[in-house]
Amino acid sequence: MAAGSRAGGAAGRLRLPAHAGSALGVGMLGIYLSVLVLLPVAALVAKSSTGGTDAFWRAITNPEAVAAIKLTLIATGIVVLINAVFGTLIAWVLVRDDFRGKQVVNSVIDLPFALPTIVAGVVLLALYGKGSPIGVNVAFTRLSVGLALLFVTLPFVVRSVQPVLLELDIAMEEAAASLGARSWTVLRRIVLPTLAPAIISGIALSFARAVGEFGSLVLITGNLPFKTEAGSVYIFGQVENDNLPGAAAVSVILLAAAIVVLGALSFASRRMSRHVQ
Amino acid sequence: MSSSGAGAAAVSNGPGGVARRAPTHDAERAAERAARARKLTARTLALGYLTLLLLAPVAMIFYRTFEHGLAPVWDSITAPNAQHAFWLTIEVVAIAVPLNTAFGIGMALLLERGRFRGKGLLGLLVDLPFAISPVVVGLSLVLVYGKTGWFGDWLTEQGFQIIFSVPGIVLATAVVSLPFVARETIPVLRELGTDSEQAAETLGASPWQTFWRVTLPGIRWGVVYGVVLTTARALGEFGAVSIVSGRIEGQTQTLPLYVQDRFENFDSTGAYTAAVVLALLAMGTLLAMNLLTRRTRRRIGA
Numbered sequence: 001m002a003a004g005s006r007a008g009g010a011a012g013r014l015r016l017p018a019h020a021g022s023a024l025g026v027g028m029l030g031i032y033l034s035v036l037v038l039l040p041v042a043a044l045v046a047k048s049s050t051g052g053t054d055a056f057w058r059a060i061t062n063p064e065a066v067a068a069i070k071l072t073l074i075a076t077g078i079v080v081l082i083n084a085v086f087g088t089l090i091a092w093v094l095v096r097d098d099f100r101g102k103q104v105v106n107s108v109i110d111l112p113f114a115l116p117t118i119v120a121g122v123v124l125l126a127l128y129g130k131g132s133p134i135g136v137n138v139a140f141t142r143l144s145v146g147l148a149l150l151f152v153t154l155p156f157v158v159r160s161v162q163p164v165l166l167e168l169d170i171a172m173e174e175a176a177a178s179l180g181a182r183s184w185t186v187l188r189r190i191v192l193p194t195l196a197p198a199i200i201s202g203i204a205l206s207f208a209r210a211v212g213e214f215g216s217l218v219l220i221t222g223n224l225p226f227k228t229e230a231g232s233v234y235i236f237g238q239v240e241n242d243n244l245p246g247a248a249a250v251s252v253i254l255l256a257a258a259i260v261v262l263g264a265l266s267f268a269s270r271r272m273s274r275h276v277q
Numbered sequence: 278m279s280s281s282g283a284g285a286a287a288v289s290n291g292p293g294g295v296a297r298r299a300p301t302h303d304a305e306r307a308a309e310r311a312a313r314a315r316k317l318t319a320r321t322l323a324l325g326y327l328t329l330l331l332l333a334p335v336a337m338i339f340y341r342t343f344e345h346g347l348a349p350v351w352d353s354i355t356a357p358n359a360q361h362a363f364w365l366t367i368e369v370v371a372i373a374v375p376l377n378t379a380f381g382i383g384m385a386l387l388l389e390r391g392r393f394r395g396k397g398l399l400g401l402l403v404d405l406p407f408a409i410s411p412v413v414v415g416l417s418l419v420l421v422y423g424k425t426g427w428f429g430d431w432l433t434e435q436g437f438q439i440i441f442s443v444p445g446i447v448l449a450t451a452v453v454s455l456p457f458v459a460r461e462t463i464p465v466l467r468e469l470g471t472d473s474e475q476a477a478e479t480l481g482a483s484p485w486q487t488f489w490r491v492t493l494p495g496i497r498w499g500v501v502y503g504v505v506l507t508t509a510r511a512l513g514e515f516g517a518v519s520i521v522s523g524r525i526e527g528q529t530q531t532l533p534l535y536v537q538d539r540f541e542n543f544d545s546t547g548a549y550t551a552a553v554v555l556a557l558l559a560m561g562t563l564l565a566m567n568l569l570t571r572r573t574r575r576r577i578g579a
Contacts, residue, residue, distance in 0.1 A: 025383055026393060032380050033402045036452045040417030043427055047420050086326050093323040097316055107567045111331060114559035116513020118533045122540065122552040126337040151330055183315065212410025215515035219540055232412045232516065239416055239520055251413040258408045
């Protein structure tokens, strides 16, 4: 501080304190991020390979682990597709339609972001669990995995499509329609291509979230091995059983899946937006 | 509300018929009817989906909580373990959120304004917690700070216990809510530009003064929005905390962990009550988010 005010006179030296401050800042942030993220992730990767490739391979080809990873990836894939369709539909209705209470619906969309995941599980159980008032009990079935994942990922596609749809000029659609294009053609040739990058980025966020989801699953799925046990739940069980290398190995696989899919989708979305432009 | 309906109808009539020739009139009306039918179908589908997936289940836990009257709810709220879980959660939030706010602003400044080697890596590290499962976050923290972890022996020698105690819970909460402040602040910072900062600097302000008087006021709504998201996430964190806390009743049990505990012990009123408390906190956050977005939108509009 003192150095800063003394240097104030000479324009050439103005840069110096700012630089010193930023070096200190980089250092502190580096430590913070190392303590919170870098070291833990490094420890995870190190632990997964403590027993060499053989142990790693055994850990991830363990039948229960394979079933859990498969369930997570398949359920996530289905959930993400449903999200793409209904998320776009909801965004469209929120932007283009007008009805009583639209503002309330619009703000309620974010509720799954704000609601703690364990509460999401309890909420779903209250309506779709044992003693359901509408007679639908999906608890402890594979359907419950999908339901929980749909709940927690609901806002992603809606919230990434909505702003793009707001910007989209309705005149282009009207022009196409007045030139005789049918509404399906307008949707397919004009609206969807413009929305595609936003839909894809919504899908990517949903995917990353769903692959790692834990809290909303633990109560409603019953965590039955080979049936409703998702990847993150399996990892949790291994930690509880003190099999840290096994847990770390499956964690690395799930993390890699998330990163690969995120990378691929971000590449696709960038290509598409270039195409549209 | 009928006025908005009439408005919509007027708009959809607007560019259409009045001045057109008579023969196309019927066809046009049919097209309009079809458009309205499509709109209604889309609305029904969207609202039906939202009701089944979101609104009805959320309404249901409020009903389930209060279905036996207020007395059991009051008993559940005043139970010692519930009280402890609630205040522990508040304590953790009160430590983790300010930490992440300060460092989040710093990271946003560095990522947006800084020019240094390894900036890409820094950005990646900041975003990484979004791509990692909370369970994996918990496990990785155990591998570093747990008894058998990298720093386990050293920490024990110093007399620190991180895992299975409150510092571990704070750490886990800080990791999972790390990216929000930086992510919300960076776009605002970009929009703000550096003109006024440079002007302040030219006029002799120290970097510190420039930050407090020029930069921070310019980005405050972005920061506040990030803080709201961080708080929501910190209040409800379950997976990572579940692993690092050891879930010791009355000691390291946060409110989300308490919900699970009550549920698994067949105390449904206790579970529903704690869940409703968390849901109300979440809805408060949501309300704050909405007020903030409206505020920023008004500012951008002006």
